[in-house]
Amino acid sequence: MFPMAFCTILLGLFFAERTFAFDRSLSTAHLKLRFDPQDCTITFGESVSLSLLIDGSTITNVCVQFNIDGKEFVQVSPNVTWINANQDFSRNSTPLEVIGLRPGRFIVKPTITPENTVDERRLFVRLKVALSEPLIYISLLIGWTYTVCWCSGYYPQLLLNYRRKSVVGLSFDFLHINIIGHISYAVFNSYMYWDSYTEEEYFNRHPFGLNPVIGNDVGFAFHASIATGYTIVQCYWYENGGNSVSSTARGIIAFLVITIIVSGGAVLMGSIHWLDFLYVLSYIKLITTLVKYFPQAYINYKRQSTEGFAIMNRLLDIAGGLFGILQMVINAWNFDDWQSILGDPVKFGLGVFSILFDLVFITQHYVLYRKPKKMQTHSKVRRDTAYHVTTNQCGEI
Template sequence: MSHHIGKSIVILVISSILSLVIVNGQTTIGATVVLDPQDATILVEETKTIEVKFRGRLTQSVQFNFSAEHEEFVKVTPSSVTVDPPSDGFIDRAVQVTVAAISPGQFDLVGHVMPAGLIDDAKAFIRITIANSGTLIYVAIVIGWIYFVAWTVSFWPQMIINFRRKSVVGLSFDFLALNLLGHTLYAIFNCSMYWNDHIEQEYFSRNPRGLNPVIANDVAFSLHASLATLLTVVQCFIYERGEQRVSYTAQGILGIFATVIVVAGILVGTSTWHWLDFLYALSYIKLAITLIKYVPQAVLNFRRKSTVGWSIENILLDFTGGTLSMLQMLLNAYNYDDWASIFGDPTKFGLGLFSVLFDIVFIVQHYVLYKNRTDPKTLEEESSNSTYPAESAAGSKASIP
């Protein structure tokens, strides 16, 4: 009995000693350091002054060092700052640092505190963009607004044509169904990223030095696109539509996308995925829809040998927006020497090019191949919306869901 008591006392004493050692060995972070501003655009051969701000409790001297990782782009003066603790132990100090731009690029300039653990330096970084030309920056901004307006307005000519004709014959319901789903998912993604604090924090936890990729323009465009497409769908219920239906092929594709959404929702519900992963899944579906949504309309025009009922103004505006979007990307790539954004990750540029190529197909159909077609064939022959080549006209019709 006494042996067990003695053993317990020894264990208790050892545990207490270890606890004291651990507590005494811990360093309490009582101060923070941030760079202000955290975003800066500088022209080549120009300089910008930033501030290194220290604030909080500091009990010993520390040294703040800028990383030498991007020396080919900028020269930082001074590159190292020594900070001594004030007499009262509380520091509130800003040190000015000059950043001189050497060559164009986009990167994070990061600083670290030594010895580590005394100051929280998680926000000791600045996102720097070095440009060749200030003029090109403004040109790119203007181009961005022009293509934003062009894409936004592009939804209305089709609705105006439908209203004037009191008919939607010639408009592919497959295209419309895919477009409605795509823009709705895009709106959900943008609204969630822009307004939901929880999802935004998820994004920043994965990209601590990143910026929210969604801006107000994205939210406005996607909401407008969803509403405009929905209004066009409503027109399909109230205007003459002939024998047009959403094809079985399109319904199958929509069913696959719906299944992916449900599975992604289940993964979130079981805590396998986070909500941010769910939103990424929606964005991938939107990308897939962008790749295939124009096919039904192009095939329908080919079968009818006519573009009557399909708005060429929509295509011209979309072509304008897509072309200017790619031009903006090329200008930015040159101005910031960021060709990797196009050739290293060609998704965005490739999707824009793909859409423009389809616009060219529609332009050729309207102005070259079928320019003399003004009178449609019988509704039974030409308005069947079984626009995928593998389907027969008789076996592919289905009611609008």
Template sequence: MSPTTIAAHLSLVVLMTSFSVRGSPIDIDWFSPLRVNKQIYAPVMRDLAMVLLEPDDVQIVHPTNLEVNMTVRYPKAWGCVNITFDSTPRWITTRPDVITLCSSDVDGGQVHRSLPLYFNTTSIGKATVEVRLEYNGTRCSNSWLRLAVQLSPALTTTSDILGWIYTISWDVSFLPQIIHNWRRRSVVGLSFDFLAFNFLGYVTYSLFNAGLLWIPEIQAEYFDRHPAGVIHVRLNDVFFAFYGFVCTCVQIAQCFALKREVGQRTSTACWVITGLATVAVVASCIAVPLAPGFLWLDVLYICSYTKVIITAIKYTPQLFLNYKNKSTAGWSIWGVTLDFTGGLFSLIQMFLLAANYDNWTSILTDPAKLGLGLLAIFYNILFFVQHFCLYREEPKCIEEKSPPKTKDIDPIMRF
């Protein structure tokens, strides 16, 4: 299309809009060039038309029929418009399939109508329905209905209860180590690398959970990318992440205040790994306004991947330290037991939610929670083996095996 033709068509669009705004009975079909080039006048038509759904986010129990109120606005000069539907997946049907609305009054102005829509569900799961207002085959406005059809409210209640059980287990699991250190007046036998990894892990995990639960813009980005997805983050997940961060800070403070052995410090490898992970998160934040298609949701995913990677390696220094000392005296087995319980119930909750909505692939959309549960179970089994099988006969005190020179070293330099 030549520039002259485009300019002429745009002039017609401006003319059509000005007449419509004044309420003149102008029919868009009078502009025959615009019927051929719908991509030019479609934006103007979208400004003149509107379709809204109330409510637009619904949770129901299968099998149930749903009634939603629809509000439609369009110029009277258009005469008739069609309301069409498109669902993903296609186990939601509407009655009727297509709605045609006509206005006998073409003297100008706007048509405002409200009418009910009826939806039938034939399956469970998460689904979206697009409601489109079309005129002359052109989509002028659209609205979305997000529908969550669950198998049983009892499964939702059970998953919530399990969520708080595993949250309490994980929360309480921090306390035995803190109490263990305080009673011994020592952190000998506790890996400083483990604490450094834990600190970074709970910072990134807090960002991921809080962002996905409390920021509507990020939730919208999630559902745009996963229309039938399930957000597995709950309030208990956010509480646990914040609480874990605070308790880790308390344990780090104990490392400065309580006794430790000579040479007990954070390793260079740990500093390098945590530094690279921090740079990756910061770089992803900078990339959001610069890289098209890179969203804040992707930043949260990087935070979750960081948490999973940290969890995958954070227990290794403690396992090696136990092996080196041939003892688990500096490591609280009660904390390990509670950590194992939390990981187990976390996985059970995820599978219950997936079963309730028949959406098993949604488990993979929360890699942090899935990885956290699996890795907690795996490593804690290894700690059980060390404590109950390999090193049952422990020396009276690990400190006896180390030189008692601790006060001559600057605490800040030793961490």
């Protein structure tokens, strides 16, 4: 089966890459400093306790002085910490206190003197100062709400196919392109979330970055892959009216698979890092999102009907999309960070793009191709006529 074969290719590339991969060399510095925790969320005017963790030793006295991005809005105490020379440290902890004086997102990072004496790659704190604490929990609740909406959206189509014992009206192109995107997204999320090798490379490239993948993303991607895969199984199990994957969709799928294989080969040859290959998978997801809706919209237009296509999945999808945008707006206002919306136009644009297509499907179902009441009346008359004819014939017999 195609989805299983696609998964096999990805797994083969991963294990082959690990066979030839070499770990990055670590810093030669004997003293390593980092903060615990590295991510903090508080409301303005409140403080949070941090620990400066010290490992290793140094032959010179080291001064840790805090340099704050937006220092007029964040206060750190104590501002200077000295580490004495010729001492061995093993996860020694020095307490610090950070106070947020206004809403925003800040990087708390110290300056080390003398330079190049400390491994300071993870010596910073990402501090988010919120305007209102209740809005933090409201945003979290909204996040789970849109996740539930998106996950639930796969079941109306599965149930409709089961009840009809037919998939006539459902686009095979939509499903087969979609499964490519979901599996690619699941692999990307899995390694970004669980794999320390990938995460280390990501932080080497983005020292102050935050891992973009959270647990919700991993769960949704796997659930979407399984649900879409089972829908594809239904397409070959139930009546399908001779429907199949079009040559255009086959060409798109072939292009995506070849791109993945070529990128995997580049990893094995050492031309790109495994993280770059995962980025390719994320771009595959982007491409499938841009093209997957067109086949279903076209088949609805061609049949002048949405029968066989569960509109409830689009209603749940648009609800999830709107909740997602609402969460972005709430977070932007609560953290005084409107750049979080404008700074990621691809993510925001994809969300708007999906909502627009949801509106297309809703318009097709409820406006353009809905069954006229007159046709429903005529259908009822024909049924009633057939009933009377059958009754009369039985009376004559």
